[in-house]
Structure formats: structure tokens, C-alpha cells
Amino acid sequence: GAVVSQHPSWVICKSGTSVKIECRSLDFQATTMFWYRQFPKQSLMLMATSNEGSKATYEQGVEKDKFLINHASLTLSTLTVTSAHPEDSSFYICSARTGENTGELFFGEGSRLTVL
């Protein structure tokens, strides 16, 4: 199946710094990528939908100025957590879909962010 890769898989940073997470579709072109966040023992919550070449669409309650999303190419989307705080510590997961109509989503391995 299609492969989606995230980097880094884990990151620890100090409060107030910014962290960038990359999501790449390795063997297909993804016009749409999705970013999810998952807190411990909770389900995945959609943060935003990233469309190549256009602005991301954020879900209600997600600060677009804090979680910057860039989808500059058909194989790469980035999520930047700006001025991170401990409450931003979470498991961030990206996903991408192929162009097929039945379109199962393929997910990255996830990136665990810990803000000290």
C-alpha cells in the first residue's frame, strides 16, 4: 500500500520554541493531507486539512497562527507548532489520500512532541 512518512518521530523542545513536523507521501502524489492530534488515551482529532498550493482549512478551535501548515508540493506537507507550550505536547499524525475514489487514507507513523 501507499506509504506516508513523518519526521521526526519524536521531539523534545523547550517552551517558547517552534517545532516543524514533516509529512511526506513516498510513492504517490497527495493533493490533500490531513493533520490529526491525539492526546493520551484519547482518539484522533482532526486539526486541519492541507491542500497543495492553497491555504489549509482548520477545524474549529484550532489556532491557525499557532499551528502553521504548508503544503508546498504534492508529496510534502509541514506542520509547525509555533511558540510551543507544555499543553501542546501530544502525538501528531498526518495522513494523505491517493487520488482514487474509494480512497482509503494512509497515515504516517506519528510524531510525539514533548514540550518542557
Added chain:
Amino acid sequence: DAKTTQPPSMDCAEGRAANLPCNHSTISGNEYVYWYRQIHSQGPQYIIHGLKNNETNEMASLIITEDRKSSTLILPHATLRDTAVYYCIVRVAWSHGSARQLTFGSGTQLTVLP
């Protein structure tokens, strides 16, 4: 997208079949049933999906009732590596204008016991 109901947890003996139920009584005619699973600290993994016919692949079988109000995911010979949270998701196909993303519920924590 139609709401789904799954039991919060299930146990299964290694080597036996794991049958995970899902209720989706408000499913619409153009909505598919998707199953994903998430092993601890990993991203979700696609398992299978179907519309109304039963489906089988190398990972699992999907049985959808005739009225489509419920379905069962079957892992024929569960192994310890199948321990994960299993999500049943109902949604329209990507070609539908309103389709945007997957909405995850709470899922079922399947624990395969040795």
C-alpha cells in the same frame, strides 16, 4: 457521516478468531464502512472497507448485515501483534462532494492474550 458504536474493549485468545462488532444504524445508502486500527504509539493502519457486500483481504474479513446497520470485522487467526485499538468509521466515498476526512470515534481496544 453516520455515527458508529463499538464496545470499548474486547479480549481474544491468540490463534482464535477475533470478531469486532460495530453498529451504524443511521448509515446512508452512499456511505461506506471503513476499518482502521492503531497499534500503541503508531499511526492508524487501514484494514478494509466495504459498501454492502462482504469483503475479504489478506488482513481481515468484513461482514455487513443486509440492512447495513451493523458490521463485524473478523481477524481469522489473531496474533499478539493484532493488539490495537480498532476503529469503525462510516463515511461517503471520496468522490462525493462533501467528503473531507475521517472522523475517529473511541474504537475498540482489542487485547490478544497468549
